[in-house]
Amino acid sequence: MAAFDPFREMDRLLGDVTRTPASVAMPMDLYRTGDDFVAHIDLPGVDPDSIDIDMDGATVTIRAERKTPVDGDAQWLVRERAAGTFARQLTLGRGLATDRISADYSDGVLTLTIPVAETAKPRKIAVQHPNRPTQIEGSVEETHEA
Template sequence: MARAFDPFREMDRWFSDVPRTPASAAMPMDLYREGDAFVARIDLPGVDPGTIDVDVDDRTLTVRAQRKVDATEEQKWLVRERPAGTFARQLTLGYGVALDRIGAEYRDGVLELRIPVAEEAKPRKISVAHSGGPTQIEGSVES
């Protein structure tokens, strides 16, 4: 039985076995398939859009972003739960995605990456041609 192509299956299984690291906690992500594309939505509230960097090297997609803290010497912190600094998150992409057509958009504190499925990885119907003689079998009928 054939299964639908999913280049993230192994990566998703691997991440479910690994405890969340501080980097992934600072950059929580949703990943789903929508039609012919995978969509990753990464929460980056308070991040200056100019600090967001997305690149692909071989099959590894890396997202880096920086969140700065506006702190003064006069401030005396009571609670400090919002992480600051430079964060990175990496995804290992499968061979069935179109690396040259990945798109990224940052809106309302959320970075959305659209990772299209490559044309050669999309399922397709193959028609079967029939050649030859008649398809009816002739024989004698006994009465």
């Protein structure tokens, strides 16, 4: 008769429910600051050489691998840190300078900086009036009331 292992039994009962989706394995903050969108993606314990970022049309795909730090003979008691290859996709809207996206990995955080395209930035358009007389400075007479 095999000994009862509560951790193994819990794993059997929960099955795939305990597996983490990409949004949990790769949590992200996304915000706009000035003329840039910035995404911070948490990737602690990931080898920077395993990070792969691809651009296909308007979709950015981020892949990274986190390896298990122990050998296969270990008897796990608690395993909450996801290991394996993870991927996350971001669909970008129009008006972004996708040719100028930059990426930096520091302290376990991948930072993507996505600039707004020059053509998408707000701008003023001058209104021309063809029949409007041009005023020459100093030609308007000032009136003062006493």
